[in-house]
Amino acid sequence: MNLTLSNPTAPAPDSADGGTWLACIDCEWTGPPFDEIRYRCPDCDGLLEVRYADLPTFDDFAKSEGRGVWRYADALPVESGVSIDEGDTPLYEVPTIEDEVGVSALRVKHEGMNPTGSFKDRGMTVGVKVAEKIGTDRLACASTGNTSAALACYGTRAGTEVLVLLPAGKVAAGKVAQASLHGARILEVDGNFDDCLDIVSELANRGEAYLLNSLNPFRLEGQKTIGLEIVEQFRDQTGDLPDRIVLPVGNAGNTSALFKAFRELVAAGELTPEEVPILTGVQAEGAAPMVEAVETDADFVRRWDEVETIATAIRIGNPVNAPKALPAIRETGGTAIAVTDEEITDAQRALAGDGIGVEPASAASVAGLRKLRESGEISADENVVCLTTGHLLKDPDAAANAGVEPEPVPADTDEVLEHLSK
Ligand SMILES: Cc1ncc(COP(=O)(O)O)c(C=O)c1O
Ligand SMILES: N[C@@H](CCOP(=O)(O)O)C(=O)O
Numbered sequence: 001m002n003l004t005l006s007n008p009t010a011p012a013p014d015s016a017d018g019g020t021w022l023a024c025i026d027c028e029w030t031g032p033p034f035d036e037i038r039y040r041c042p043d044c045d046g047l048l049e050v051r052y053a054d055l056p057t058f059d060d061f062a063k064s065e066g067r068g069v070w071r072y073a074d075a076l077p078v079e080s081g082v083s084i085d086e087g088d089t090p091l092y093e094v095p096t097i098e099d100e101v102g103v104s105a106l107r108v109k110h111e112g113m114n115p116t117g118s119f120k121d122r123g124m125t126v127g128v129k130v131a132e133k134i135g136t137d138r139l140a141c142a143s144t145g146n147t148s149a150a151l152a153c154y155g156t157r158a159g160t161e162v163l164v165l166l167p168a169g170k171v172a173a174g175k176v177a178q179a180s181l182h183g184a185r186i187l188e189v190d191g192n193f194d195d196c197l198d199i200v201s202e203l204a205n206r207g208e209a210y211l212l213n214s215l216n217p218f219r220l221e222g223q224k225t226i227g228l229e230i231v232e233q234f235r236d237q238t239g240d241l242p243d244r245i246v247l248p249v250g251n252a253g254n255t256s257a258l259f260k261a262f263r264e265l266v267a268a269g270e271l272t273p274e275e276v277p278i279l280t281g282v283q284a285e286g287a288a289p290m291v292e293a294v295e296t297d298a299d300f301v302r303r304w305d306e307v308e309t310i311a312t313a314i315r316i317g318n319p320v321n322a323p324k325a326l327p328a329i330r331e332t333g334g335t336a337i338a339v340t341d342e343e344i345t346d347a348q349r350a351l352a353g354d355g356i357g358v359e360p361a362s363a364a365s366v367a368g369l370r371k372l373r374e375s376g377e378i379s380a381d382e383n384v385v386c387l388t389t390g391h392l393l394k395d396p397d398a399a400a401n402a403g404v405e406p407e408p409v410p411a412d413t414d415e416v417l418e419h420l421s422k
Contacts, residue, residue: 112391145175214253227261259328282368284309357392
């Protein structure tokens with residue numbers, strides 16, 4: 001395996017602050033982390049990532065007094081966060097699905113068990129803290145729902161105004177309810193998520209708000225802890241490492257963050273390059289620009305202007321982290337696959353059958369695993385982790401449509417018994 005995207009062991013530039021700095025993934029630019037607000041490289045407009053002079057080991061994490069995400073504070077750009085106990089999510093066995101697909105071991109990392117019900121909390125605990133450190137009056141994001149729920153929650157916890165831009169009519173009810181109750185100002189845009197992100201990025205560039213979408217490199221540092229937890233939990237449960245992680249892809253932040261976690265573990269001497277799990281992305285057929293790029297071996301991802309899927313969380317046509325995520329998939333020997341809405345719903349039912357309630361986008365990971373086992377791309381001797389990113393209650397309408405119909409009965413025990421006997 002050839003891990004070329006960045007060299008996390010590069011010497012710290014003079015601009016580093018306490019051994020932490022920002023670097024462009026496309027050119028040689030480096031800069032201080034907190035002095036100025038930057039989302040992209042000032043020289044070439046490339047994506048930025050956080051780099052560290054010292055990379056911690058698992059022994060360092062074991063000595064940590066922090067919990068969840070903050071167990072991994074030594075790997076993060078700030079020592080503590082605006083926190084409500086995010087991270088330390090369960091790595092579940094799924095015996096029925098494991099038997100059905102036939103792999104050596106299958107686990108589901110259920111990020112729906114975070115405080116606001118999705119993995120976004122891991123990013124926000126770090127990102128909102130950095131915003132506090134930099135000193136900003138207003139936090140903002142574009143969202144298909146979960147980012148807005150998490151930002152509204154962590155932003156209000158920090159006592160900062162939150163502005164969220166949502167694609168009108170395309171966000172699941174639970175997520176709008178969360179943003180609303182946590183007190184965010186919600187703008188419903190007559191456009192899709194990518195339009196919302198264009199607008200909010202422009203607002204941020206004009207200094208109107210601090211952007212907390214995954215373009216923000218500090219937010220992705222928090223999401224990196226998913227990868228660190230998976231390695232530790234999988235090893236504890238099986239004595240082995242996962243060969244592959246299958247995950248849904250929208251804006252491609254998680255794919256990028258997991259790859260960064262593993263590159264840093266390699267640089268710290270904790271994994272060999274051969275031990276880095278294969279990253280395998282799954283998109284819905286109606287919103288699959290990353291899959292198109294992987295299948296056509298393209299250098300960049302073409303923006304899809306028209307996107308549609310039941311999995312509204314990943315109804316995204318212009319994955320902003322593609323320049324990080326394409327190398328993540330390619331350099332780990334992975335692939336990307338598209339699944340239909342029907343396959344997503346079937347997988348949602350299968351997960352529910354093993355006791356795990358997820359929203360549709362999350363079920364895409366299991367739908368993708370099923371398809372890649374059928375095609376033989378994933379082999380029977382692999383240890384696989386599927387990432388499920390959001391809780392079932394995020395999208396109650398999708399869950400009710402996928403589930404069984406309630407049966408109306410009279411308020412009478414005998415009639416209930418008679419009904420049950422039919
Ligand atoms: C539930 C859920 N799953 C998956 C994704 C996709 O994650 P990413 O944007 O990091 O690819 C998102 C958001 O984009 C999401 O909200
Ligand atoms: N699914 C996301 C889309 C935005 O992605 P982000 O990671 O860039 O914030 C959401 O929940 O809004």
